[in-house]
Amino acid sequence: AQKITQTQPGMFVQEKEAVTLDCTYDTSDQSYGLFWYKQPSSGEMIFLIYQGSYDEQNATEGRYSLNFQKARKSANLVISASQLGDSAMYFCAMREGKNTGNQFYFGTGTSLTVIP
C-alpha cells in the first residue's frame, strides 16, 4: 500500500487565487510528521511546511497552510494568493517514528501551474 498518495498529477490556478493540493497518508504509528516540499524547474527541493501528528493546530508558514485532518489521514497544502513563482512540483512526505526506521516516504507529486 502507498504510504503517501497525491491524486492530482497536475493543477492550474489563476494568479492571486488560492489552491489546495491533496495528500493522504497511511500509517499505523500514533506519532509521525508530515511535510510538504516544493521543487521548482531548477530542481532543488525546498521545504515548505511541517505538521506533527500531535499538533492540534494546523501549521501555517506565510502563504502556506496545512489542512490536517487526522481521522481522514489527510494533509492538504493550501497556498493562498498564488504567485507565478509558485509554479512547481509539490511533494507531500511523511516521516514515521524510530520503530519504523525514521524513514521518509514521498508521494508522486503534483505539478502546479499558476496562470497570469
Next chain:
Amino acid sequence: NAGVTQTPKFQVLKTGQSMTLQCAQDMNHEYMSWYRQDPGMGLRLIHYSVGAGITDQGEVPNGYNVSRSTTEDFPLRLLSAAPSQTSVYFCASSYGQGFEKLFFGSGTQLSVL
C-alpha cells in the same frame, strides 16, 4: 553554509561501468539517505543510514551500495550501471531524533547509455 554537498551534478555512464556519487553534510546530522526521482514516481528511497557504521535498505536498493564510515559522508556506489538507473539522484540528511525535516543536496542527473 554548505549544508548537503552532492557531486557530480551531471554524469553519463556506459552500461556496465561503475561510479560513486558523493554526498557530504556539515550539519552533524545522524540521518542520511539517497533517493532517486523518476517521472511520475516521486522520490523513492534507495538506502539510508541512522549513524556512522549503520546502513539499511530502502524501497529500491538493488544495484546500489552504500557505506557510512563517518558522520559527514554517505557515498552511493553503482556497481554495474544499467539504463534503468538513469535518473536524478538526491542525497538528503536530517537530525536523527524526532521528526526533523530533510535537507537536500542539489541532485545528480545520471544517464546510463
